[in-house]
Amino acid sequence: MGLLLKGGRLLNLETGSLESLDVLVEGSTISRIANSIEADGHEVVGLDGLTILPGFIDMHVHLRQPGFEGKETIATGTRAAARGGYTKVACMPNTRPVLDTPEQMKYVYEVTAREGSCTVLPYGAITKGELGEELTDIAGLRSAGAVAITDDGVGVQSSSLMREAMRIAASLDVPVVIHSEDEDLAKDGCMNEGVVSQRLGLPGIPGLAESAMIARDILLAQETGAHLHVCHISDAWSVELVRWAKSMGLRVTTEVTPHHLLLTESIIDATDGEDANMKVNPPLRAERDRLACLNGLLDGTIDMIATDHAPHTPEEKQRPFRTAPFGFVGLEFAFSVLYTELVEKSGSLPLHELVKKFATNPAEVFNLSGGRVVEGGIADITVVDLEAERVVAPDEFYSKGRNTPFAGQKAKGWTVLTVNEGRITYQA
Incomplete structure (x- = not known):
């Protein structure tokens, strides 16, 4: 069973356009990117128009x-x-x-x-x-x-x-x-x-x-x-x-x-x-x-x-x-x-x-895998909500460190899902 990211918008790194595409991850690899991929027993994460990035x-x-x-x-x-x-x-x-x-x-x-x-x-x-x-x-x-x-x-x-x-x-x-x-x-x-x-x-x-x-x-x-x-x-x-x-x-x-x-x-x-x-x-x-x-x-x-x-x-x-x-x-x-x-x-x-x-x-x-969301590539993927706005809140950090001059600053574009080599490592 794979992981299907459905209903998102994949950023085209060449043109800058956001394209409505599903992304299927099997194992640690991106196996398919298409307009519509059937669930077919895969674990489905609905993205509802969120932005898919490497x-x-x-x-x-x-x-x-x-x-x-x-x-x-x-x-x-x-x-x-x-x-x-x-x-x-x-x-x-x-x-x-x-x-x-x-x-x-x-x-x-x-x-x-x-x-x-x-x-x-x-x-x-x-x-x-x-x-x-x-x-x-x-x-x-x-x-x-x-x-x-x-x-x-x-x-x-x-x-x-x-x-x-x-x-x-x-x-x-x-x-x-x-x-x-x-x-x-x-x-x-x-x-x-x-x-x-x-x-x-x-x-x-x-x-x-x-x-x-x-x-x-x-x-x-x-x-x-x-x-x-x-x-x-x-x-x-x-x-x-x-x-x-x-x-x-x-x-x-x-x-x-x-x-x-x-x-x-x-x-x-x-x-x-x-x-x-x-x-x-x-x-x-x-x-x-x-x-x-x-x-x-x-x-x-x-x-x-x-x-x-x-x-x-x-x-x-x-x-x-x-x-x-x-x-x-x-x-x-x-x-x-x-x-x-x-x-x-x-x-x-x-x-x-x-x-x-x-x-x-x-x-x-540095000659590393990743950096792009492509078929056959490693499944290192970040999904962000470009409209979500909140402040930088050190008290909420996962890091032990709180030392930042950006504390309290409002910002948009927060991560909602991170996939590392096919494994979900963060989900808001």
């Missing part, structure tokens, strides 16, 4: 397990992901212990098999313990299922070490994913360096700390032939550097978060720097940077949207701004806030182009 893919999340289960676990994080329409997430390695061995890759896969509500793709660390001193066994990590390598949370400061990592990664066709931050420039900054940080008396992180590291790693990627993927881009010059790299034919891709597309340092100013729920790394920057990120998304310089879902305990986020940890959560509402702001309100991005940034492009860039 399952979302988030290539940047922090599930915190092992070591920080008070903030999040694989179980709670993937439940949150499914609620937000995600069928695949890639988890960062800055856990304790760090995900820097094949055994740690195996651990993530085993826990996900028991407790997960979506597919989890672990990243392997570039350096042992993310200490920036000695390379990991990159080939061993890849063989054990690492989707790519990264020291996210910290930037690899040694140019020679990163050069060698890229050489090895290029030979294995492993993407190198970078947290771009020159620590000597960033120092002990806690927000964007500029007039707002000066007014509030808070140490700033200059955009140069990001763009300088991106420039270095683009040149290393050019020399080694590695696929370089830039995490959570936030700075105007960084966007320009990636645009240049693409124009030169280099294998350079990037992602942007909802908060760097929609928010600026002005929200920190409005709270007098007293609400650490506004603190993230890279920091919320100036309006010119936000516009550069938005324009980069619109013109294809930025390939995909990632949440950088980074849960913390309420106690941690109640600390003073200087000492509270960086990070926002976002899995449960990322699509909704961006659909509302970019598609509904401004009309700057068509729905099908937004969905490509959430699903199709991540699949293509």
Whole structure:
């Protein structure tokens, strides 16, 4: 017996049209898409005109397990992901212990098999313990299922070490994913360096700390032939550097978060720097940077949207701004806030182009299954109600994290059904 999604409207990713089609799932595969499919003993989910999309893919999340289960676990994080329409997430390695061995890759896969509500793709660390001193066994990590390598949370400061990592990664066709931050420039900054940080008396992180590291790693990627993927881009010059790299034919891709597309340092100013729920790394920057990120998304310089879902305990986020940890959560509402702001309100991005940034492009860039709803394809499907409107309500999150600057914001386009490899993982 299969799963029949009946009476929905399937988004055509090429034309942007919504087509009245039924979708039949058998096992983990989409077996048939047609105008009308008979129930014929299948489990039927009536969609009544709701919108059928490919399952979302988030290539940047922090599930915190092992070591920080008070903030999040694989179980709670993937439940949150499914609620937000995600069928695949890639988890960062800055856990304790760090995900820097094949055994740690195996651990993530085993826990996900028991407790997960979506597919989890672990990243392997570039350096042992993310200490920036000695390379990991990159080939061993890849063989054990690492989707790519990264020291996210910290930037690899040694140019020679990163050069060698890229050489090895290029030979294995492993993407190198970078947290771009020159620590000597960033120092002990806690927000964007500029007039707002000066007014509030808070140490700033200059955009140069990001763009300088991106420039270095683009040149290393050019020399080694590695696929370089830039995490959570936030700075105007960084966007320009990636645009240049693409124009030169280099294998350079990037992602942007909802908060760097929609928010600026002005929200920190409005709270007098007293609400650490506004603190993230890279920091919320100036309006010119936000516009550069938005324009980069619109013109294809930025390939995909990632949440950088980074849960913390309420106690941690109640600390003073200087000492509270960086990070926002976002899995449960990322699509909704961006659909509302970019598609509904401004009309700057068509729905099908937004969905490509959430699903199709991540699949293509990282050579993953999914990203499209097609016959014979994997049954990773998200159904959304584009008319439903509600507020972002942290008290209702499935995630353990509540730390978001979007709390209370009204949004449309909420997930009502998520199907991961043929299995219903969320149903409103």
